[in-house]
Amino acid sequence: MEKGIRIADLFRDEQKWLGKTVLVQGWVKTKRDSKAGVGFIELNDGSSLKGLQIITEQQGRGYSELLGKITTGSAILVEGIVSVSPGKGQSIEVRAERIHLYGRADPAAYPLQKKRHSFEYLRQIAHLRPRTNTIGAAARVRSRLSFAIHQFFQDRGFHYVHTPIITSSDCEGAGEIFRVTTLDPAQPLISAEAEDPYKADFFAKPAFLTVSGQLQAEIYALALGKVYTFGPTFRAENSNTSRHLAEFWMVEPEMAFYDLEDDLNTALEFIKYLIGVVLGECPEEVEFFGRYIEPELMKRLENAAQSSFEVITYTEAVDILTRSKERFVFPVEWGLDLQAEHERYLTEKVFGRPVGILNFPRALKPFYMRVNDDEKTVAAMDILVPGTGEIIGGSQREERLDVLLEQMRLKGIPTDDYHWYIELREFGSAPHSGFGLGLERLVQFVTGIPNIREAIPFPRTPGHAEF
RNA sequence: UCCCCGGUAGCUCAACCGGCAGAGCGGGUGGCUGUUAACCACUAGGUUGGCGGUUCGAGUCCGUCCCGGGGAGCCA
Numbered sequence: 413m414e415k416g417i418r419i420a421d422l423f424r425d426e427q428k429w430l431g432k433t434v435l436v437q438g439w440v441k442t443k444r445d446s447k448a449g450v451g452f453i454e455l456n457d458g459s460s461l462k463g464l465q466i467i468t469e470q471q472g473r474g475y476s477e478l479l480g481k482i483t484t485g486s487a488i489l490v491e492g493i494v495s496v497s498p499g500k501g502q503s504i505e506v507r508a509e510r511i512h513l514y515g516r517a518d519p520a521a522y523p524l525q526k527k528r529h530s531f532e533y534l535r536q537i538a539h540l541r542p543r544t545n546t547i548g549a550a551a552r553v554r555s556r557l558s559f560a561i562h563q564f565f566q567d568r569g570f571h572y573v574h575t576p577i578i579t580s581s582d583c584e585g586a587g588e589i590f591r592v593t594t595l596d597p598a599q600p601l602i603s604a605e606a607e608d609p610y611k612a613d614f615f616a617k618p619a620f621l622t623v624s625g626q627l628q629a630e631i632y633a634l635a636l637g638k639v640y641t642f643g644p645t646f647r648a649e650n651s652n653t654s655r656h657l658a659e660f661w662m663v664e665p666e667m668a669f670y671d672l673e674d675d676l677n678t679a680l681e682f683i684k685y686l687i688g689v690v691l692g693e694c695p696e697e698v699e700f701f702g703r704y705i706e707p708e709l710m711k712r713l714e715n716a717a718q719s720s721f722e723v724i725t726y727t728e729a730v731d732i733l734t735r736s737k738e739r740f741v742f743p744v745e746w747g748l749d750l751q752a753e754h755e756r757y758l759t760e761k762v763f764g765r766p767v768g769i770l771n772f773p774r775a776l777k778p779f780y781m782r783v784n785d786d787e788k789t790v791a792a793m794d795i796l797v798p799g800t801g802e803i804i805g806g807s808q809r810e811e812r813l814d815v816l817l818e819q820m821r822l823k824g825i826p827t828d829d830y831h832w833y834i835e836l837r838e839f840g841s842a843p844h845s846g847f848g849l850g851l852e853r854l855v856q857f858v859t860g861i862p863n864i865r866e867a868i869p870f871p872r873t874p875g876h877a878e879f
Numbered sequence: 880u881c882c883c884c885g886g887u888a889g890c891u892c893a894a895c896c897g898g899c900a901g902a903g904c905g906g907g908u909g910g911c912u913g914u915u916a917a918c919c920a921c922u923a924g925g926u927u928g929g930c931g932g933u934u935c936g937a938g939u940c941c942g943u944c945c946c947g948g949g950g951a952g953c954c955a
Contacts, residue, residue: 442916449912467913484905501915520906525890526916527904532947533890588953624955649953650880662955741951752951805955850955863948875946 414489420459422494426504429494434506436464439543440486440517442526451479453508455490458542461549461696465497465505466490478511485517485524485543531866538870538879546705549697550866553690554855560689561642561663561851564682570638570665575625577644580617581829588648590621590658621646626664626846627780627833630809633666633844634836640665650874654863655801657852659872666846672782672791672808675845676768679795679804680721682849683766687717690858697859706860712798713858715765723768726789729754732762747773752801759796766797779819780833781807793847800857806847813837 416435438457445451445468453466468479482488489512497505523537524544534541541547562572578592594614610617625641632639645662665678691698691713702709724732733744733754738761742751750769759767771789774781781790791808810816816837820827827834855867865871870879 444914444917446911446914450914451912452914452917454915465915469912497913499913499915520889522905523889525905527890528916529890535947645955647954651953652880653950653952653954654948656954660955800955802955848955853955 416457416489418459419455419457419462419464422464422504423460423462426494430496430504431494433491433493433509435489435491436506437489437514438464438487440482440484440488442484443482445479453482453488453490455488456543456548458548461545461700462502465499465502466492467495467505467507468511469507478513481513481516482511483517483519483522484526485519485522487514488512489514531863535865535871542869545700546861547866549694549700550855550859550861551869553694553697553859554851554867556689556693557686557851557854557858558642558661560686561640563689564685565638565640565665568638570640570667571632571636573625573629573632573636573639573641574643575622575628575641575664577622578615578619579622580615580619581627588650589623590646590648592619592621623647624662624664624848626666626848627830629664629666629846630844631832631836633668633846634840634842637669638665638667652874654865655853655856657864657868657871657873660864660868661851662848663851664846664848666844668842668844670808670845671843672770672793672845675806675808675847676723676770676793679793679806679847679849680768683721683795683804684717686854687713687858691717701859701861705862706799709860712860716797719765721766721768721795722763723770725770726750726772729758729769732758736762747775749776755796755801756798759801760798764798766795766803769794769796777807779816779823779825780809782810783815783819791845797857799860800853803853803857804847804849806845808843808845811837811841811843813841 414435414437416437419436419438422429422434422436436455436457438455441454441456441463443451443453449469451468453468454463455466456463489510490506490508491510492506492508494504495507497503499505524540529544534544534547542551565572592615595609595612613619622645624645625643629639629641641662641664643661644659646659647656648658649656665682667674667678670678698709698713706712727746729750730744730746733740733750736757738757740751740753740757742748742753744754758769759765770791770793771784772792772794774783774788774790777790777792781792783790793804793806794802795804797803810819813834816834817827820830852864852867855861856864859867861867865873
């Protein structure tokens with residue numbers, strides 16, 4: 413089959429292509445024509461935000477008939493000469509000499525118009541929405557970010573570990589979980605099986621979709637040194653917000669011989685690196701999002717990429733909040749969790765940039781976080797960004813066997829399910845740390861997209877698993 | 880799950896105190912030789928989310944269910 417040039421490559425070196433005959437393939441964004449004369453097709457092939465202007469002129473029999481069939485949404489091939497465009501809005505265009513129509517799009521039925529659509533509407537046509545400017549741009553940024561995540565870690569000696577999607581421990585403390593079973597809920601168990609209902613099930617015990625790869629990543633960090641996982645994660649919480657999904661992607665690095673400070677520095681370097689990549693490699697998309705989605709975007713990204721993040725302790729945060737004159741709905745008091753309004757106040761009003769918060773009260777955090785010398789706090793860190801809130805959560809892990817067992821006892825975690833996790837502290841235990849970053853929240857942050865459902869191709873939320 | 884707001888043409892939205900269902904865009908037809916959300920003219924298009932109630936009369940008021948959005952909780 414004929415293979416054309418990517419439109420993005422054409423724009424990258426316009427001088428080189430001027431006067432040459434090229435072949436392009438893509439989808440018609442708009443068409444402006446006159447029956448008697450010159451016509452204009454804006455062609456987009458997904459390689460760039462900007463479309464290529466195609467000039468059509470009357471020629472030969474059957475040509476206008478073909479042009480009539482080419483409507484918004486059609487897939488076509490165009491062969492023609494790259495020329496200087498006399499019009500405004502583009503510097504080059506292609507004067508068509510041959511056009512082939514691959515697939516039509518009935519204009520009366522095609523759901524995408526030239527004008528702007530609401531995100532709510534586009535979600536209902538998730539099979540067509542990547543053809544829009546915003547969703548297409550978000551998809552390219554997401555792809556580039558995913559690659560950059562691998563680049564960052566691979567360049568620094570980390571190994572990529574595939575932690576399991578299906579797990580059998582259900583009390584990692586990260587909320588509601590999805591059950592994995594081959595049993596049919598519509599088919600009641602016969603009484604013999606009912607004594608041990610899991611006997612007939614695939615894994616012969618309760619199984620679930622992972623809520624985090626961290627505990628398994630720790631296993632490999634204590635063998636390979638520095639590792640990271642990057643994959644889908646699942647939460648069955650009935651969360652209906654612009655920041656939550658039932659299925660989302662998470663990056664979780666885990667490093668042996670790293671304390672909390674090392675962990676924090678890695679996380680900050682990581683975020684700055686990713687923002688730098690987006691600014692450097694997706695300028696067209698950033699410009700677009702800045703113009704149509706979030707006017708403050710450029711300022712926000714440059715701020716985060718260059719300036720130092722603010723880093724404070726939980727105790728200092730509580731101090732700042734109690735002294736502020738702001739009226740909060742929820743109380744501020746040492747020992748209570750910071751609410752969304754408090755986080756927003758700190759990152760948006762007090763500092764106006766990303767904020768790292770360290771050393772949270774022990775009672776607020778999970779069993780695996782390392783207990784500090786004061787015995788009241790744990791070596792935890794949250795990184796908050798303006799607009800999105802918490803984007804990274806991490807900690808130094810408890811490597812001391814006796815303290816870990818005490819923590820599990822206090823939090824009511826059954827040791828049987830975690831014998832392997834405990835054994836890591838019996839055999840060559842070592843200080844280690846890690847953190848988790850939600851990919852979709854990062855996409856939200858770097859694009860300014862308000863709802864997380866536009867930061868992932870096929871959002872899964874309560875009541876929604878279409879497409 | 881809780882609180883608030885909304886659901887009217889394919890899309891985005893109007894419709895005053897309860898009184899004949901509207902516009903822009905999109906679609907169709909015709910016109911236009913350099914357009915850029917092209918332009919000009921004409922035209923088709925509706926079970927006002929579902930069910931029930933109040934009323935002479937309901938898009939509008941009441942009840943209920945469904946769906947969407949914003950916020951909260953849970954978290955990444």
